[in-house]
Amino acid sequence: MTVDKSLMSGSTTILILKMLEEKDMYGYQIIETLAQRSNDTFNLKAGTLYPILHNLNKQGYVESYEKEEGNGKVRKYYHLTSEGKKLLKEKHQEWITFSSAVNRILNGGVSYESV
Amino acid sequence: MNPYDEIKAYSKTVCEQIRWKKAHKVIAEEIENHICDQRDAYILQGDDEITATKKAILQMGDAVSVGMELDRIHRPKPQWIMISLTALLMLIGALANYFIDKSEYTLFSFAPYIIALTVFLICYFLDFTVLGRYAGYIYLLVLAFSAFQILLGKSVGGRMYYSTGRFTVSLSYLTLIFPLAYALLFYSLRHMNYKGIVLCEIGFVLFAVVLLLIPSFFGFIIFSITAFANFYICALKGWFGFDKKQGLLLALIIPISAVILALVYIIINPGFLTGITFAFNPYNESDGYGYLSCLIRDLLVNSKFVGKGSVPYRFESNIPEIPFAKTDYILTAITYNFGWIAFIVIIAVILAFSVLGIYYVTRQRSVLGTLLSLSIILTLILQASLYIINNLGFGIIPEVSMPLISYGKTALVINSSMIGFMLSVFRTGDIIKDSSISLLKPQSRIFMKMEN
Numbered sequence: 092m093t094v095d096k097s098l099m100s101g102s103t104t105i106l107i108l109k110m111l112e113e114k115d116m117y118g119y120q121i122i123e124t125l126a127q128r129s130n131d132t133f134n135l136k137a138g139t140l141y142p143i144l145h146n147l148n149k150q151g152y153v154e155s156y157e158k159e160e161g162n163g164k165v166r167k168y169y170h171l172t173s174e175g176k177k178l179l180k181e182k183h184q185e186w187i188t189f190s191s192a193v194n195r196i197l198n199g200g201v202s203y204e205s206v
Numbered sequence: 207m208n209p210y211d212e213i214k215a216y217s218k219t220v221c222e223q224i225r226w227k228k229a230h231k232v233i234a235e236e237i238e239n240h241i242c243d244q245r246d247a248y249i250l251q252g253d254d255e256i257t258a259t260k261k262a263i264l265q266m267g268d269a270v271s272v273g274m275e276l277d278r279i280h281r282p283k284p285q286w287i288m289i290s291l292t293a294l295l296m297l298i299g300a301l302a303n304y305f306i307d308k309s310e311y312t313l314f315s316f317a318p319y320i321i322a323l324t325v326f327l328i329c330y331f332l333d334f335t336v337l338g339r340y341a342g343y344i345y346l347l348v349l350a351f352s353a354f355q356i357l358l359g360k361s362v363g364g365r366m367y368y369s370t371g372r373f374t375v376s377l378s379y380l381t382l383i384f385p386l387a388y389a390l391l392f393y394s395l396r397h398m399n400y401k402g403i404v405l406c407e408i409g410f411v412l413f414a415v416v417l418l419l420i421p422s423f424f425g426f427i428i429f430s431i432t433a434f435a436n437f438y439i440c441a442l443k444g445w446f447g448f449d450k451k452q453g454l455l456l457a458l459i460i461p462i463s464a465v466i467l468a469l470v471y472i473i474i475n476p477g478f479l480t481g482i483t484f485a486f487n488p489y490n491e492s493d494g495y496g497y498l499s500c501l502i503r504d505l506l507v508n509s510k511f512v513g514k515g516s517v518p519y520r521f522e523s524n525i526p527e528i529p530f531a532k533t534d535y536i537l538t539a540i541t542y543n544f545g546w547i548a549f550i551v552i553i554a555v556i557l558a559f560s561v562l563g564i565y566y567v568t569r570q571r572s573v574l575g576t577l578l579s580l581s582i583i584l585t586l587i588l589q590a591s592l593y594i595i596n597n598l599g600f601g602i603i604p605e606v607s608m609p610l611i612s613y614g615k616t617a618l619v620i621n622s623s624m625i626g627f628m629l630s631v632f633r634t635g636d637i638i639k640d641s642s643i644s645l646l647k648p649q650s651r652i653f654m655k656m657e658n
Binding site for chain 1: 233235236237239240241243244247265266267268269271272275276278279280569571636639
């Protein structure tokens with residue numbers, strides 16, 4: 092099922108941070124993993140990913156480094172910093188508050204948590 | 207258009223939207239790599255190369271929009287606060303020198319400050335990676351130039367000077383570039399593993415011996431501490447290819463060899479130890495070794511919070527003159543003439559500069575940016591600290607300058623250019639990738655011969 096892009100735009104950063112919390116990844120790997128984990132619901136365009144990644148890098152939430160792969164290809168990996176971990180925690184909390192509020196309204200005052 | 211050219215054309219369009227040209231190479235490389243990964247995935251799914259490339263480019267999104275987004279993120283960081291602090295220190299220096307010795311002042315006396323400011327701005331706007339490109343050459347050039355000057359220089363009042371025509375260069379001030387040149391040697395040898403360590407040690411001993419021959423013991427202390435800090439950071443970050451523990455142990459060769467060299471120097475020059483004794487107890491010989499320190503302490507005791515201090519009791523009605531006030535004791539002279547408030551203001555500016563400088567050094571990601579900025583900020587902080595200690599009456603021979611404040615054209619120009627380079631690192635260091643700096647390696651030829 093495809094999802095309206097505007098629904099995804101607010102949550103892209105948290106999804107990217109979550110991917111990097113597990114392990115260091117390069118851009119293409121982030122998109123692929125995200126698509127696999129969401130059963131292709133989140134098909135992030137690379138043109139959306141890189142400005143977000145570069146901005147997070149600039150703000151110190153992620154760090155980048157280069158690593159040579161077995162085939163001689165040099166890839167740019169992104170690593171979540173301790174500040175990035177804090178940001179993820181905050182965003183996660185924000186998301187829980189937001190989504191449960193939306194759910195409460197959609198379910199006529201009953202949140203999914205209480206169902 | 208062949209498929210790879212299409213990828214290149216896409217990344218070119220993205221980069222055309224980014225005004226900061228320095229960022230182009232890094233961004234283009236990442237985008238092209240991504241498209242190639244995506245293309246390979248489509249090929250594995252059964253597409254031919256042309257179709258796969260087209261689909262991969264389509265997946266990237268509109269090149270102009272992506273470029274515009276990246277343009278908003280990638281901008282050089284103008285260092286307005288650091289530039290203001292640098293200009294403020296220069297202004298304090300020019301005014302202090304003028305007020306302390308008005309008689310010798312003409313409009314021409316401000317020329318060194320104008321030259322220093324110009325040099326500073328040139329270095330600030332210069333691409334600092336040029337130093338990385340010629341790293342090995344710069345080290346060898348500085349070494350050869352210093353050795354040449356030691357042979358031809360003359361000792362005046364315990365200091366070495368080299369004169370040619372109207373120009374006189376103070377060798378103790380010239381050695382302020384040793385930590386920077388050594389950081390460049392580090393940079394150029396970082397991939398050589400154990401050989402690199404051995405060559406770094408040789409490089410350290412050569413500079414250290416030059417410093418002790420001048421002699422500039424304080425220069426030797428600044429150089430040794432900075433060299434150790436460079437080695438320590440390289441070991442900590444694994445830039446020499448060793449694991450952290452092994453690297454940190456190897457870093458100890460710098461302080462060990464520094465202590466050995468210092469001991470040899472003290473054994474050869476026993477008078478140096480006497481000087482140190484009097485630095486702590488100058489009143490034991492207030493008319494000899496300890497004269498200057500006693501005078502400084504007396505003047506500081508009689509300094510007011512605001513305004514000119516009173517004449518120390520032992521001088522009766524004669525106002526004492528501080529020898530070498532402009533070069534070696536400008537802080538004491540400022541404090542005595544204008545009060546402790548002036549001293550506090552200067553220290554506050556130096557402190558703000560140092561703290562901000564250290565903060566920006568810790569934000570550097572590239573090896574070259576880190577080593578360069580670390581060696582420069584440490585040289586400046588250690589210089590200022592030793593100068594302040596001397597000016598509080600705990601000195602022997604202050605062979606260092608107060609960055610940008612004390613008189614000394616060589617030191618002024620060297621310090622200004624180093625600060626310029628450091629701010630150039632802070633301005634553009636974010637986007638610098640060590641792998642994109644093509645190294646011209648004199649060491650690979652010279653040192654390979656040694657290895658053979």
